[in-house]
Amino acid sequence: MSDPRPVLVVTSLHDPTADVVISELHDRDIPVVRLDSGDFPASLSVEAQITQRGLHGLLHTPTRTADLANVRALYYRRPTGFAFPHLDEQDAKFAITQARYGLGGVLASLPGCLYVNHPHRIGDAEFKPSGLAVAVEAGLLVPPTLVTSSPDAAREFIKAYGPAIYKPLYNPIYLVDGVSSVVKVAEVSTADIDDDVAGTAHLFQKRIPKVADVRVTVIGREVFCVRIDSDLLDWRTDYSKLSYTPVDAPLGTVPALHHYMDHFGLVFGAFDFAIDGEGRWWFLECNPSGQWYWLETETGLPMCAALADLLERQT
Known part of the structure; x- marks a missing residue:
């Protein structure tokens, strides 16, 4: 008899990678509940209790219901963020935090669930600095790297280890003329460093x-x-x-x-x-x-x- 416990797939509506994984699971007769946390609370709802039995309750999508105490695994991909456009700024901010710590906290606490990966671990x-430090600890080769907001430190690093590259520490999406764009990895020289470096943290690395x-x-x-x-x-x-x-x-x-x-x-x-x-x-x-x-x-x-x-x- 097949295991009836479902796999939760948490991602956006348009995710071709999730689509192929879900298709493979369906071919194996593994039940799947797909959801986007950004659909909460319009078309996604939760009823979760924490008692001496632990966390239990139900999660409802328009087409599926999942027993929170019997989820086999959760595949956390790339869900959209919570949004409450019908509320004013202050009320929307409050609602977003409640959704994040409420629904987010429930999804992060499923008993006996395998997370691929757990959102907190993601x-x-x-x-990036943590990843580089752990890579060194693990015995991997890591290029000399500087994280700084000091223009002088950046110039000294480039002189010592150049050629060097600049990388964003995290890459949020920018809209340039209405088109999504990201800050690109680029080679830098001492001539490229000016006082604007002092405005925030930057990552410089020896170019391999x-x-x-x-x-x-x-x-x-x-x-x-x-x-x-x-x-x-x-x-x-x-x-x-x-x-x-x-x-x-x-x-x-x-x-x-x-x-x-x-x-x-x-x-x-x-x-x-x-x-x-x-x-x-x-x-x-x-x-x-x-x-x-x-x-x-x-x-x-x-x-x-x-x-x-x-x-x-x-x-």
Whole structure:
């Protein structure tokens, strides 16, 4: 008899990666409840109690109901934020915080649930300085990096380690002439540094003389490594110029990746590395909510099946 416990998939309406995972789970007769927390409370409602029995209750979408005490796994992707446009600014701010700490707190506290990944652990792992420090602790090679708001410190760093690049510490979406845009990774020189650096925190890093990049997708204990060849500083700026080759990780890298994952309490991670001319892999970052399915379509690596195994709790 099949296990009736559902998998909750928390993401936006338009998420092709979630679509393929849900399709795979349906093929396995695994019940799925898909929801976007941004739909609360218009078309998503919750009735949760915390008693001596623990947390229990129901979550309702327009087409499904989930028993909160019997959720098999929660796949946390990229839900939209809470919004209350019909309220004035102060009331909307209050309502958003109540929704976040109410519904968000319930979804983060499901008993016996496997989180891929837990939203709080995602938040912890998104701090780049923390990720770089843990990568060093795990034994991975990390480029010299500076986080600063001091123009003088930035100039000294570039003199010592140049060529250097600038990276945003977090990349919110900007609207430029109504079009979504992001701040790009760019090479910088001392001449580019002015007093505006003092306005906030910035990340500068020694530029690795790379010959290729590697995206490593870790799903549970499964590790999928894909070499990405291009002539781009940041391969994510033009996917049409990329070519892909499945590769094996250097000796000692896989245990280091699991050390990193265990530190942050993750079961999924998308790691980026730069390969230098000597074949060494330099850790750049780990995205706990990174994209991965396009690599399966390019290489045939069975990542969707691995993720479905994890959510089904076969592994």
